[in-house]
Amino acid sequence: DTEVTQTPKHLVMGMTNKKSLKCEQHMGHRAMYWYKQKAKKPPELMFVYSYEKLSINESVPSRFSPECPNSSLLNLHLHALQPEDSALYLCASSQDRRGQGAPGANVLTFGAGSRLTVL
């Protein structure tokens, strides 16, 4: 299995809703990422988990809450979002950089994304 699977593919929510985005990989990768991508822009890093611990939080508003229940799963819990949070949310995974000599080390494998629309 060489894929990162994201669900749902599309999500529409109101500003008072609580929803979650899910990401799963079975490649044995130990680092997992959330990126936000607006139309015609590059992805912007939000969070990184390394060995199930949050290692990077790019000053993301608290209405986005990441969770890494185990090494294969990554969630992004959404609450009280704003219309400007509408975007494509990309999940990625990679071998931990401590394995950087290995083939594929430091390469991020991305999922197909979840398109979020906040009304």
Added chain:
Amino acid sequence: AQTVTQSQPEMSVQEAETVTLSCTYDTSESDYYLFWYKQPPSRQMILVIRQEAYKQQNATENRFSVNFQKAAKSFSLKISDSQLGDAAMYFCAYRGINTDKLIFGTGTRLQVFP
């Protein structure tokens, strides 16, 4: 802080021809990784090619090759024998050896004409 610059917002190429996409970066680190990712309209981000900074030899992957100039901090992507399926947004990206953070350039939209 590291930055990645792609100065060509859009490029176009005729099918079967060759095109080169430019990328420059700024860093004070001596060891790092550079990448080209492709994002077609289907939106899946796909790795095209990777270069380790400590390797002088330019990376190649079939029709894709890079021109890595470490002193000039330049990392261009050459696509040979362009195909319609190459049409996509191409992002240059940088990752330091001691960080999990992947930094993207602003992207170049490549159109391929038959």
